[in-house]
Amino acid sequence: xxxxxxxxxxxxxxxxxxxxxxxxxxxxxxxxxxxxxxxxxxxxxxxxxxxxxxxxxxxxxxxxxxxxxxxxxxxxxxxxxxxxxxxxxxxxxxxxxxxxxxxxxxxxxxxxxxxxxxxxxxxxxxxxxxxxxxxxxxxxxxxxxxxxxxxxxxxxxxxxxxxxxxxxxxxxxxxxxxxxxxxxxxxxxxxxxxxxxxxxxxxxxxxxxxxxxxxxxxxxxxxxxxxxxxxxxx
Amino acid sequence: xxxxxxxxxxxxxxxxxxxxxxxxxxxxxxxxxxxxxxxxxxxxxxxxxxxxxxxxxxxxxxxxxxxxxxxxxxxxxxxxxxxxxxxxxxxxxxxxxxxxxxxxxxxxxxxxxxxxxxxxxxxxxxxxxxxxxxxxxxxxxxxxxxxxxxxxxxxxxxxxxxxxxxxxxxxxxxxxxxxxxxxxxxxxxxxxxxxxxxxxxxxxxxxxxxxxxxxxxxxxxxxxxxxxxxxxxxxxxxxxxxxxxxxxxxxxxxxxxxxxxxxxxxxxxxxxxxxxxxxxxxxxxxxxxxxxxxxxxxxxxxxxxxxxxxxxxxxxxxxxxxxxxxxxxxxxxxxxxxxxxxxxxxxxxxxxxxxxxxxxxxxxxxxxxxxxxxxxxxxxxxxxxxxxxxxxxxxxxxxxxxxxxxxxxxxxxxxx
Numbered sequence: 001x002x003x004x005x006x007x008x009x010x011x012x013x014x015x016x017x018x019x020x021x022x023x024x025x026x027x028x029x030x031x032x033x034x035x036x037x038x039x040x041x042x043x044x045x046x047x048x049x050x051x052x053x054x055x056x057x058x059x060x061x062x063x064x065x066x067x068x069x070x071x072x073x074x075x076x077x078x079x080x081x082x083x084x085x086x087x088x089x090x091x092x093x094x095x096x097x098x099x100x101x102x103x104x105x106x107x108x109x110x111x112x113x114x115x116x117x118x119x120x121x122x123x124x125x126x127x128x129x130x131x132x133x134x135x136x137x138x139x140x141x142x143x144x145x146x147x148x149x150x151x152x153x154x155x156x157x158x159x160x161x162x163x164x165x166x167x168x169x170x171x172x173x174x175x176x177x178x179x180x181x182x183x184x185x186x187x188x189x190x191x192x193x194x195x196x197x198x199x200x201x202x203x204x205x206x207x208x209x210x211x212x213x214x215x216x217x218x219x220x221x222x223x224x225x226x227x228x229x230x231x232x233x234x
Numbered sequence: 235x236x237x238x239x240x241x242x243x244x245x246x247x248x249x250x251x252x253x254x255x256x257x258x259x260x261x262x263x264x265x266x267x268x269x270x271x272x273x274x275x276x277x278x279x280x281x282x283x284x285x286x287x288x289x290x291x292x293x294x295x296x297x298x299x300x301x302x303x304x305x306x307x308x309x310x311x312x313x314x315x316x317x318x319x320x321x322x323x324x325x326x327x328x329x330x331x332x333x334x335x336x337x338x339x340x341x342x343x344x345x346x347x348x349x350x351x352x353x354x355x356x357x358x359x360x361x362x363x364x365x366x367x368x369x370x371x372x373x374x375x376x377x378x379x380x381x382x383x384x385x386x387x388x389x390x391x392x393x394x395x396x397x398x399x400x401x402x403x404x405x406x407x408x409x410x411x412x413x414x415x416x417x418x419x420x421x422x423x424x425x426x427x428x429x430x431x432x433x434x435x436x437x438x439x440x441x442x443x444x445x446x447x448x449x450x451x452x453x454x455x456x457x458x459x460x461x462x463x464x465x466x467x468x469x470x471x472x473x474x475x476x477x478x479x480x481x482x483x484x485x486x487x488x489x490x491x492x493x494x495x496x497x498x499x500x501x502x503x504x505x506x507x508x509x510x511x512x513x514x515x516x517x518x519x520x521x522x523x524x525x526x527x528x529x530x531x532x533x534x535x536x537x538x539x540x541x542x543x544x545x546x547x548x549x550x551x552x553x554x555x556x557x558x559x560x561x562x563x564x565x566x567x568x569x570x571x572x573x574x575x576x577x578x579x580x581x582x583x584x585x586x587x588x589x590x591x592x593x594x595x596x597x598x599x600x601x602x603x604x605x606x607x608x609x610x611x612x613x614x615x616x617x618x619x620x621x622x623x624x625x626x627x628x629x630x631x632x633x634x635x636x637x638x639x640x641x642x643x644x645x646x647x648x649x650x
Contacts, residue, residue, distance in 0.1 A: 055644055058559075060558075060559060060643050060644055061644055080563070080564060081563050081564070084558065084561050084562065084563040084564075085561065085563075087558075087559060087560065087561050088560060088561020089561070093559050093560070095647070099552065099555070099556045099559070099647060100556075101553055101556065103246075103250055112556070112557065112560050113560040113561055115239060116557075116560065116561040116562050116563070116566060117561060118236075158560065162561075
C-alpha cells in the first residue's frame, strides 16, 4: 500500500534483458517503499540485480513490468524526455569510476546538470556544491590533477548541484582506499542529515552498516529489508 | 540550454583535437576553394570573350564554313568542316550594296624569329579592311595595301606586344622577321589595344596579306583547287540592314557555290549575338565540368566529416552516457554533434572561400603570351559555396549525431 509520505514506491518491478536468444531476469518482482530522508544500502552478490534496481530507481532504465511511483506520480511509462528531466532535477548519480569528463575542469563537470536544466547563477552554484564536498579550492583542476577521493567528491558535487531529492551511488567507494572511503561515507551521511535521501549500492557490509536500512537482494528478489541498529547515528 | 552554450561546447571539443579537426576541415577547404576559383576562372573567360565581341559593334556578320552533315557546335569546328569559302566569295559579298567592307581572314600559329629571339605568334592573313573591321590602329609605319595583296608581298604588321618582345626598344620598321622560315619585312606596328579574343591578346598577333598567308605559310585548298578562306568578317552599313544583308549574302553564296535547291548550305552566317551565344555555351560547359569536379572533392570532404564524426561518437560514448545520466535529452545530444559537424564544414567553407578567392587573384596576375582569364569571384558563387558547405555539414553530421542521441545511457556508461 502506498503511503502518503513515501518518496519512492516500487510495486512488483521486473526487468528482463534479452541477451541474444537468452532472457535474463535481472529483477523478479521487487516491491519497496522508500521515504524521504532515508539512507539505504542495497547489498547482494554480483548479478543479484542491485545495479539494475538502482538504474530503475534513478530513471536511467525502465522496468519491464510493475509500477514505479515517484513523489506520488507514476513514472514507469514516461517518455525518454520526461525521464531525462527527472534524472536532471530529482536525482544525482555517483558512480564507482567517477564518470567525470576528463578534459573539463572540476567546476565544468559540476556545471553539467545545470547546463541541461537551464539554471541561472551557475558559477555560484557550482562553487557552493564544490564547497559542500570540501573542494572549494579545486574548482579549476582537471580530474587528472585530482586524487581518486577528490574525483569522487567532484562527482558528488555534480550530483548535488541541482538540489536533487535523491542521491544514488553505485559502489561509490569501490575504487577508493580506506581513508577516502571514510571521507566519502561521511559526506553522504552529512548530506543525509541535511535532508537528502541517499541510496547506495555496495557489497561491503562495513559500509552498509553505516546506513540506516539495508536491503539485501538475491537473484533479482528482495531477501531481507531491515533497519540498522547502530547508535553512532545522530 | 542556450545556443551560445552549445557553440562554446562545440568549439571546446573541436579544439581538443586540433590536428584531427583541421585535417577533417581540409577536405572542405580544398573543395570549396576549387569550386570558387574554377567558377571564377570560367566566368572570367566568358566575360572577356563577351567584351571582345562587343567591341566590334553590332553591325558585323561572320561567314564561316559549316559542314551540312555535322550538327551542333561540332559543325562549327574547323576539324570537322571542309573549307568552302574563297577570296572570290569575299569579293562578291563586298559588291552587295548594304555591305560596307569585308575582311577575309585566315589564322594559324607559327614560329616567329628575329635574330636570336624566338617566339610563337598567331599569324592572321587578311586584307587592308581587316584593320578597320577589327578597329586596330597603326602606331608606326603603315598597313599593307591592295597592291601588297595582289603581288603576295612578304610584308607584316606586328602587334604591339610581339614587336616589343622581338625588338625591345629598337624600331622594327624595315627589319626582317622570319615566320615559319620565310623572311618578312616589317612595315607597321599596331597600337596597344588590350583585350583578348579567346584568350589571345590582339596585341600579340602578326598580320600578313591573306594571299601571302595562303601561298607561303599555310596552304589549304578546296576540293576545286581554289585557296581556302577560313572566315569572312562582313561589316554592314547599319545594324538595321543586318537581316537584309544576311539574306542577300546567303542567296549570293548559294549561287556562287552552285548549290541546287534543297541542298543545305556549306557555310554559316552568324551574328555577333550568335557568336557570343556559342562561346557562352562553350564556357558554360567548361564551367559546369570544372564545377562538377570541384563538387566531387566537396563530397569527399563531406564523407571525411561523417567518418570523423562517427569515430568521435564511438570515442565519446561514455561522455554521452554521462551527459544523459545528468539530464541531457536526445535532442541535446543530437544538436551537440550536429553542431560540431556543421562547424567543421562551415569553418572549412569559410577558409575555402578565402583560399579560392586568393587563388583566383593569383590566376589574374598570370598573363602568359597575352593569355589572361580575368577571373571574377561573384557573390552568388560565394553564397552557393556557403550553403553547400552548410548542407554538407548537416548531411554528414546527421547520421553520427542520431547514433549518439539514440545511445542507451546505461550501455553508454558501461562502454570501455
